[in-house]
Amino acid sequence: MTESGNLSSIEEDQGDAAARRAKGEFVRGVSGFRHAIGDPDFPAEPGRYHLHVALNCPWCHRVVLARNILGLQDAVTMDVAFPNRTGDDDPRGGGLWEFNPDRISSLTGAALPECTRETATGRNLPLVRDIYLAEDAQERSVPILYDKRAGRIVNNESAEILRMLAANALPLGSVLARAQLPDLYPGDAGLRSEIDDLNAMLYTAVNNGAYKAGFSSDQAVYAQAFAAYFDALDAIDSRLSDGRPFLTGADFTEADLRLFPTLYRHDPVYYLRMKLNGARILDYPHLWRWLCRVHALPGVAQSGSLIHCRQGYFGRSWNGVVPLGPSTPMPYPQAYDHPELAGRGAPVQRADPGCVKP
């Protein structure tokens, strides 16, 4: 990884993953492709790189945000998989990301216009897994950063992909002038370590924390993840209470970009799907205003889709019936255009998970 900032430590340890999974804990795997744009095999050139993503995936959301905020929409092409993976009865195998723009969404009753075929390999591959199999790899995750000229996968770790897009935005062909480019990971050493510390805390307690709560099959493991998640939201809300517009101060950085996908999904998806119903973001006045402020930045609103998120997180479970709410104080994502709704909910006084008697 070219940038000196340490990223690898942010992944949670995979120690005795099997035993922890058996105990009901959600343990995310580690991405295997870790090359970088700038390596000898992967020079920074306009039109050479491509992203394979799913819009409901929060890790993909990071790299789509970086692509759009950095003005790389034309220079870095992108394919979008259908939000629900293949069913268990699929002869190709279940749980696989599929490129199928004709597939019907149970939420809208129609095909999803953002979904595409696979266009980077030149082989119109139907499944993300097939892109890995072409390189004898058994992985199957998105996002993928792909080199169309070499016909190879560069990297499949979102934290590294967004950082290398930021570090190479101009040579990759950004439409923005250098002065307009947001500096997501500024050179100041103090600021970098502040961003690294925030990234590490937010990854463990919030970004991945949401999954540790929602996908846990053990009450105590869930309760611990629930508490850590809302403790982190409390800490961030008070951090923003001094009036700073962004997490580290006046400027939008990588730390804000990495927090956004989780909070964007909280009220309309995670509150229900991940059992994170301790509070809504709406109930946190400073977090809500931050969420609306980031949503209003150029390139952000079109980087996400709550239709894909709702279809993806509910469409395969919950009898395939996708919850439509919340609709008060107004539907989402329209609510993100209304910072004045901040704190409309009751001030956050969370129930102590320990005291909830059945």
Ligand SMILES: N[C@@H](CCC(=O)N[C@@H](CS)C(=O)NCC(=O)O)C(=O)O
């Ligand atoms: N550490 C990876 C995590 C990527 C990841 O876990 N993606 C999920 C989708 S949200 C996935 O495709 N998982 C593989 C699978 O479950 O098949 C990153 O941040 O890029």
